[in-house]
Amino acid sequence: MCPFEINNAKRGSVKDSYIALVLMAPQGPLQDLQDSTPSPEEAVVPANVTVINTAPEDTNIDERINEIINTLNSLTAELSEISRSRNNANEVTVENNHGLRRIETASAVLDRESSNNNSDRLEDSEQFTFQKHRMNGSTVRLNVGGKVFHASWHLLLQVPDSRLGRIAQCRDDSEVSAYCDSYNATKNELFFNQRYRNFIDILDFFRSGSLHISSDACPVAFVSDLNYWGLSMNHLATCCLKKFVDTKEQLDWEDQKVDEVEELFPDGAPKVQRALWDLFEHPHTSIAARVVGIISVSCIFISTIILTLDTLPYFNEHEAQIAGEFAAFVVIEAIYMAWFTIEFLVRMVCCPSKMMFLKKSMNWIDLLAIVPYFVTVTLNSYGVTEEALAVVSAGEDAGTGDVSRTAQYFRLLKMARIVKTLRIIRIFKLARHSTGLQALGNTMKANYKELGLLFLLLGMGAIMFASLIFVFEKEDPESTFKTMFDSYWWAIITMTTVGYGDVSPITGFGKVLGCFCAIFGVLVIGLPIPIIGNSFNKFYARQKRWEKRETMSAHKKSQNLSTSHKISVDEKDILSVRGL
Numbered sequence: 149m150c151p152f153e154i155n156n157a158k159r160g161s162v163k164d165s166y167i168a169l170v171l172m173a174p175q176g177p178l179q180d181l182q183d184s185t186p187s188p189e190e191a192v193v194p195a196n197v198t199v200i201n202t203a204p205e206d207t208n209i210d211e212r213i214n215e216i217i218n219t220l221n222s223l224t225a226e227l228s229e230i231s232r233s234r235n236n237a238n239e240v241t242v243e244n245n246h247g248l249r250r251i252e253t254a255s256a257v258l259d260r261e262s263s264n265n266n267s268d269r270l271e272d273s274e275q276f277t278f279q280k281h282r283m284n285g286s287t288v289r290l291n292v293g294g295k296v297f298h299a300s301w302h303l304l305l306q307v308p309d310s311r312l313g314r315i316a317q318c319r320d321d322s323e324v325s326a327y328c329d330s331y332n333a334t335k336n337e338l339f340f341n342q343r344y345r346n347f348i349d350i351l352d353f354f355r356s357g358s359l360h361i362s363s364d365a366c367p368v369a370f371v372s373d374l375n376y377w378g379l380s381m382n383h384l385a386t387c388c389l390k391k392f393v394d395t396k397e398q399l400d401w402e403d404q405k406v407d408e409v410e411e412l413f414p415d416g417a418p419k420v421q422r423a424l425w426d427l428f429e430h431p432h433t434s435i436a437a438r439v440v441g442i443i444s445v446s447c448i449f450i451s452t453i454i455l456t457l458d459t460l461p462y463f464n465e466h467e468a469q470i471a472g473e474f475a476a477f478v479v480i481e482a483i484y485m486a487w488f489t490i491e492f493l494v495r496m497v498c499c500p501s502k503m504m505f506l507k508k509s510m511n512w513i514d515l516l517a518i519v520p521y522f523v524t525v526t527l528n529s530y531g532v533t534e535e536a537l538a539v540v541s542a543g544e545d546a547g548t549g550d551v552s553r554t555a556q557y558f559r560l561l562k563m564a565r566i567v568k569t570l571r572i573i574r575i576f577k578l579a580r581h582s583t584g585l586q587a588l589g590n591t592m593k594a595n596y597k598e599l600g601l602l603f604l605l606l607g608m609g610a611i612m613f614a615s616l617i618f619v620f621e622k623e624d625p626e627s628t629f630k631t632m633f634d635s636y637w638w639a640i641i642t643m644t645t646v647g648y649g650d651v652s653p654i655t656g657f658g659k660v661l662g663c664f665c666a667i668f669g670v671l672v673i674g675l676p677i678p679i680i681g682n683s684f685n686k687f688y689a690r691q692k693r694w695e696k697r698e699t700m701s702a703h704k705k706s707q708n709l710s711t712s713h714k715i716s717v718d719e720k721d722i723l724s725v726r727g728l
Contacts, residue, residue, distance in 0.1 A: 278321045281336045289337035290351075292344040296337070297351060306354045310378040346373045359383045367392035368399070402690050413500045425498040428491055431581055432699045441581045444491060447484035451574050454480060471528040485521045488574075492518060510580055517574040583695060587688035595683050598676040605672040610639040613665040620657045627654055643669025 281288070282301055290297040290312075304316035311327050315338065318324045324331045330339045346365055350373065353359040361370050361384070371381055371392055384392065413422055426433045431441030454477050457463060468475040492514050499505040579585040592599065614635035621627040628651045629635050638651040642665045653662050 277333055278324055278331065279319060281333070282316070286336055289335060290347075291337050291339040292347045293340070293342055295344040295347075297344075297347065299351065299354070303354050306357075307379070312354070312377065314378070342376055343373070346370050347377075350374070350377055350379065353379070353383065358385055359388070360385050361388040361391060367395045398686070401686075402693065417500075421498045424494055425500070428495050428498075432695045440491075443487065445578065445581050447487050448574055448577050450480065451484055452572075455572065481521070485518065488514070488518050488577075513573060513576045513579075517577060520573075583691045584688065587684060587691045590687045590691070591680060591684040594687070595680050598679050602673065602676045606640070606643060606669070609643055609665070609668050609672060610636055613642070613661065613668070614639040616661055617653060617658055617665075620655055620661065621653055624654055628652065639665060642666050643672065645669060 287298050287300055288304070290299055299312075301316050304312040307313045308317065315324055315327045318327070321331055321333065324338070328338045329341045331337070332339070346362075346369065349360060349362055349365070349370070359379070361367055367388070371384075374381060374383070381389070381392070427437050427440055431437045458473065458477055463474040463477065466474055470478040492511075495511075495514075496502075496505060505511055579589060614632060617638060618629050618632055618635040621629040629638070634651050638653075641648055641651075642662060645666060653659050
């Protein structure tokens with residue numbers, strides 16, 4: 149067994165090891181120390197170390213032992229200091245009798261190994277560069293919005309002015325980063341933070357040289373993607389370019405109302421004016437405005453019903469008469485005419501601009517629907533009624549009347565009847581509250597060329613067929629075509645496929661001509677009708693969209709007003725709490 153073997157299989161400390169090494173030094177005088185025991189002042193031997201007994205024959209041995217003990221004590225202090233600063237320093241300098249020593253801690257070793265690993269990885273990644281992939285002609289991965297497409301570098305160079313073509317012409321990774329969001333050299337993958345829906349068609353353009361828009365794709369979004377990939381709209385095929393142009397024109401046409409002049413009230417206008425204007429002018433802005441619109445529409449229908457029932461003999465011969473008319477009808481008419489008058493006056497007074505108010509045709513229709521009633525009331529107040537005319541006529545027949553006065557009454561009564569007939573204009577007031585009627589009016593205004601072409605073809609056909617039928621039918625004594633006016637009437641009725649039958653051809657040539665006239669009329673009317681119908685659908689859809697937009701804007705405005713009111717109330721509460 150070794151004389152310095154540690155009991156219980158345990159190793160001694162560094163100090164004990166140094167003492168053992170010194171005692172085992174191959175020197176002669178140390179053999180004398182085997183029979184003697186050193187004093188405690190001279191040396192301290194640990195209990196777990198077996199020391200060879202020596203004899204003190206030379207005094208230098210004691211000095212050397214003391215020197216070794218002092219050195220070991222200083223080393224112990226230094227090692228304890230190193231253990232305390234191990235976590236805060238990577239390298240420690242230790243001074244002893246043999247010079248300066250550098251001790252590397254465990255954390256420094258770990259940092260060195262980590263840096264070595266990183267450098268190794270960097271060396272590995274440098275092996276995969278953009279230039280190397282491009283020179284090898286490998287397949288590039290195009291990651292567009294999370295979906296990967298595969299293409300060759302030669303394919304990308306087919307359109308050199310595009311974004312992909314410029315990437316294929318780059319020389320290093322820094323240039324590639326200017327055209328894509330990121331580049332992974334290891335995978336040879338280019339990432340683009342863009343939607344991939346239309347990229348399939350764009351990549352097909354690089355392969356085939358023909359650019360088309362898929363049937364389920366939005367043309368506007370497709371052109372937006374073309375701008376991102378550096379392609380011009382002129383690359384589109386003719387069919388798809390027309391599709392984009394039509395869609396763009398449709399969108400611009402639908403948004404035309406945004407560019408119209410807004411209803412700007414003058415400075416200092418009261419809030420009541422704005423509220424009353426929205427109440428009577430815009431029936432889709434609030435529930436109260438809808439109620440007002442329903443009342444107006446109800447009055448229009450009631451006036452139409454009364455205008456029809458007033459012609460029945462039962463109401464004309466009834467005993468309850470006011471100014472020659474049924475009393476209940478007179479009262480009801482006064483009520484709804486008062487409503488129409490108040491509505492018109494409120495709108496005229498509260499409008500933002502009087503000039504713009506007078507320029508709108510619907511306002512003149514409202515005025516013409518009111519004026520006949522007051523003209524009729526004025527004439528009745530002066531005695532111009534059916535009963536007064538009967539009295540004047542009876543006096544004239546008896547020879548006691550004035551002929552000039554009777555003629556004057558007839559003229560006034562005729563004017564009253566004409567004015568009374570103008571009450572049918574009230575039906576056009578429905579256009580203010582009906583989306584379909586507004587769309588119909590806009591359709592007629594926008595398609596006046598097609599309508600003019602329709603009337604032109606009908607007129608030409610009527611002149612041609614009327615002249616021919618008059619020539620073929622006038623020789624027959626039983627013919628109903630007495631004049632050219634009868635021929636015009638027959639031609640128009642036949643071309644419009646109405647066919648009253650009051651005027652009809654009798655001869656064989658006349659009947660054959662009538663067949664061609666009917667066929668020509670069907671063709672002439674059928675050609676422009678689809679154009680007008682398609683235009684009506686567009687106007688109707690746009691009108692509904694505008695109304696929905698007005699409703700949403702009014703709702704947002706009311707929410708903003710309620711929010712501001714709530715904030716003001718909260719501020720008042722805070723001020724009241726603070727005593728202000």
